[in-house]
Amino acid sequence: MNKHLVIMAGGVGSRFWPMSRPENPKQFIDVLGVGKTLLQLTVDRFGKDFDPSHIWVVTSADYLNKVKEQLPDVPTDNILLEPCMRNTAPCIGYVAWKIKKKYPDATLAISPADHFVVDTNEFRRCINAGIDFVKGTSRVLTLGMKPTRPDTGYGYIQSGNPVNGTEMMHVQAFREKPDYKTALQYCREGNYNWNAGIFIWDVATVEAAIRMFEPEMASLFDQMYDSFYSADEQATVNKLFPQCNKISIDYAVMERLAGKNIELAGQPSGVFVMPSDFGWSDLGTWGSLYAQTPKDDNNNAVIGAENVSLIESTDCIVRTSGDIKMVLQGLDGYIVAEDNKTILVCKKNQEQRIKEFSETITKQ
């Protein structure tokens, strides 16, 4: 089958400082302490359904060696290097134009590199059902996570009518991260799902959508096209890619396409959502990592650290690089993180300020 996996692995993970930092962001780290990095877990999760030659990773040049080390089966040609961060629309455009050149009939499953899934069997069932749903059409499918709480850290997908004979729904609208009251309302109404940033669509649909909504960006990829798979590719990309608008695929395509009757590549298009329930987290915060990690009797989550002793401490999340020893006494509700000779101790409920905290020290 002509199905391809695209992994977006260019983020810098600043919210997990000091564990995650620009030179070693969280997708390349064994965040969960399970012996595999988040990138490796992502590939494992899609797993046997994708041939290594059909797995593509878009990342930054700084991380090329990390990707090669962590995914030795993925051909080097399939690792695309963005010269700068331009959000997800240019990222997806670049990889789509490149795949199209070799595999014009490809169906793409596009996924972030750093998310977490509990039930990988159900996950794979959803991905394959999604691929079957879009294949040969101009449909765009997103996976919508059944919300388990009124989370204000996620975007929501508002679904409309079901698609007869399938588990998919038409998407009515994308909703940005809501305030708590709104999130609560979304959960009550039942037709809202978390936007997990996983998109399934044919490469021809990606191309047509970007051509329609971001014609300047499409023109840049057209100019790069001849260089793909040649010795000139990186130089050409380095020159033209930075001219792309910095815009997410959600803004560039999804929101513009949802709830309308638009044709793409000569076929009726539309955005669809597959309400899914396989246990998911974007692992975007220490809090979400804490939620996904086994706790001890005092509700402490200790990750990747054998030499941590917690005494009269509760509700903490502790993550060390492994070659350090730690005794923590009398801490309640703290994040304690260590990496590369840098230590953070802060209240769990202050984690949205971690970037600010990190700047107080790295400037010195």
Next chain:
Amino acid sequence: MNKHLVIMAGGVGSRFWPMSRPENPKQFIDVLGVGKTLLQLTVDRFGKDFDPSHIWVVTSADYLNKVKEQLPDVPTDNILLEPCMRNTAPCIGYVAWKIKKKYPDATLAISPADHFVVDTNEFRRCINAGIDFVKGTSRVLTLGMKPTRPDTGYGYIQSGNPVNGTEMMHVQAFREKPDYKTALQYCREGNYNWNAGIFIWDVATVEAAIRMFEPEMASLFDQMYDSFYSADEQATVNKLFPQCNKISIDYAVMERLAGKNIELAGQPSGVFVMPSDFGWSDLGTWGSLYAQTPKDDNNNAVIGAENVSLIESTDCIVRTSGDIKMVLQGLDGYIVAEDNKTILVCKKNQEQRIKEFSETITKQ
């Protein structure tokens, strides 16, 4: 002048874990972050009044190289190595017997290696006045620190009558670490001083006192005597020293001699105290180190660490090895200490349990 400085530097400093540990105890550490170790500060404090050839250090064989590195001017022959810890009486006996062999008229000022003094000029004045007071007599002089608070962590010296024409007092009794109520009473009565463990006496008095009160110990040093300053010294000491009673000089001599009319070396003896007020701490606890360290506006004491950022944190003491960065947010009243890839975070008021804390991790 025939005056000698004896520094007892054999302690293991377990109360300052993880900064201080058996392989690198606190006397060999720049505990105060001033660029010199406590041992070096001790020698500096006695300073110019003692010729390097008259400075003696008693320590353990494990620490020989540390002493040589930190005190390069002290002759290797003057560094005495105890094969095991036998408390202060055998320590002082060994060094006294050895000094006596070369300098039978020596007056000894004996001091721990790890204390802290604020006013070093006044300190030196006291030491020299003390040496003048005992020289050529059988007097034993202790320095008594004027108590500034009812501290229950120190022993107290109860003084009796003054010695006419001097600032010295007869010692009536030594009192062990009191409970709070008793300490309060001592402070009110005015004739109690903290026992700082600094003793000034002639070497002949030391010998006579040990011979009188610990004859078996004296006999062991008599057996070692011939070996001193020879190639056999260490082997002989290693064989005989462990047979010494494990007893402090306070128990062995001071308490037995105080308040009585006893002759030593053919002269009237007695224990005297010099009430002193030069700002002193035994730096025996993180709390005492905290008390001696400059604080920031939030009453945090940060020692030896340029890369520590304290945010919304108060009343903490932070001590790192220097090559580590730390962000601490939302901590109130904690000890945060890092050394050799080991980190301790604990409530300041739980520091008496640090040994227990350290054992939870080092056993792993």
